[in-house]
Amino acid sequence: xxxxxxxxxxxxxxxxxxxxxxxxxxxxxxxxxxxxxxxxxxxxxxxxxxxxxxxxxxxxxxxxxxxxxxxxxxxxxxxxxxxxxxxxxxxxxxxxxxxxxxxxxxxxxxxxxxxxxxxxxxxxxxxxxxxxxxxxxxxxxxxxxxxxxxxxxxxxxxxxxxxxxxxxxxxxxxxxxxxxxxxxxxxxxxxxxxxxxxxxxxxxxxxxxxxxxxxxxxxxxxxxxxxx
Numbered sequence: 629x630x631x632x633x634x635x636x637x638x639x640x641x642x643x644x645x646x647x648x649x650x651x652x653x654x655x656x657x658x659x660x661x662x663x664x665x666x667x668x669x670x671x672x673x674x675x676x677x678x679x680x681x682x683x684x685x686x687x688x689x690x691x692x693x694x695x696x697x698x699x700x701x702x703x704x705x706x707x708x709x710x711x712x713x714x715x716x717x718x719x720x721x722x723x724x725x726x727x728x729x730x731x732x733x734x735x736x737x738x739x740x741x742x743x744x745x746x747x748x749x750x751x752x753x754x755x756x757x758x759x760x761x762x763x764x765x766x767x768x769x770x771x772x773x774x775x776x777x778x779x780x781x782x783x784x785x786x787x788x789x790x791x792x793x794x795x796x797x798x799x800x801x802x803x804x805x806x807x808x809x810x811x812x813x814x815x816x817x818x819x820x821x822x823x824x825x826x827x828x829x830x831x832x833x834x835x836x837x838x839x840x841x842x843x844x845x846x847x848x849x850x851x852x853x854x855x856x
Contacts, residue, residue, distance in 0.1 A: 653677065654824045656703060656720065662808040663720060665752060665761060665773050666701070666855045667826075670834030670844070673720075673855075675703050679825035695819060696723045696798055699769055701826035701855060704800075706814050720826065721800035721810050724766065725793050732790040733812055736776055736805035739790070740766050747774075759806070772856065775804040788812050796820070828854045 658671040667673070681693045696702055700723045724738055725731040732739040737747060745766040750773050752761040764774045777785070785806065793799050797816040802808025811817060832850035835843065 654703065658720070662802040662804050664775055664804045666803045667720065668832065668834055670832060671829050671850065672831040673829050674827045675824035676827050677824045680822065696726065696822065698723050698726060698766065702800065702822050703824045703826070704817055704822045706817065707821060721802050723798050724801050725799035727793050727795045727797055729793045730790055731793065731799050733788040735787055736785040738766055743767065770856065773803065775806065777806045826855060828852060
């Protein structure tokens with residue numbers, strides 16, 4: 629009967645959607661500006677749960693396994709911070725150092741394996757006079773935009789002593805260095821606490837004049853873009 633066939637296909641579609649949502653793709657809304665200007669409050673993103681390993685829910689077999697690299701944008705939970713305090717909050721940050729790297733933070737700026745990252749002022753303009761946008765290049769990696777407070781205020785950002793990232797862990801920071809809570813205070817992140825890797829922005833709704841303030845509208849120029 630036709631109605632039974634329709635029910636079958638509806639149920640199959642629902643089961644497929646549940647499977648994809650539960651085991652393959654995660655959907656998130658960015659709530660704050662801690663990753664600005666890369667990700668803005670009001671961005672809706674899709675993230676792959678299978679970026680670093682592929683394992684079926686009914687099996688212990690892992691079909692492939694890889695590790696995050698510097699520059700990846702990852703979603704995760706810190707099970708505990710440096711003080712041993714438990715946390716179930718979800719975070720989205722950028723990987724800036726991997727196992728074996730030595731990292732030091734000087735007033736929000738990165739020194740990686742003894743070499744300071746390069747910082748040049750970006751052409752990106754913001755209405756908020758209290759922040760500046762810079763292009764950050766670490767080693768041979770690609771350029772990415774990061775935010776600091778104005779030069780005078782940036783000097784008040786805390787510095788963090790050199791540390792070596794332990795095996796099977798990564799060091800993550802937010803691109804908005806003045807407001808992000810990340811490995812600087814929470815410590816390095818065990819890679820088994822990574823939930824997914826950011827794929828692309830599928831919708832964006834927020835300020836169209838400035839990513840800090842301004843009237844909210846759909847940001848058409850950000851839809852279906854891949855943050856880097």
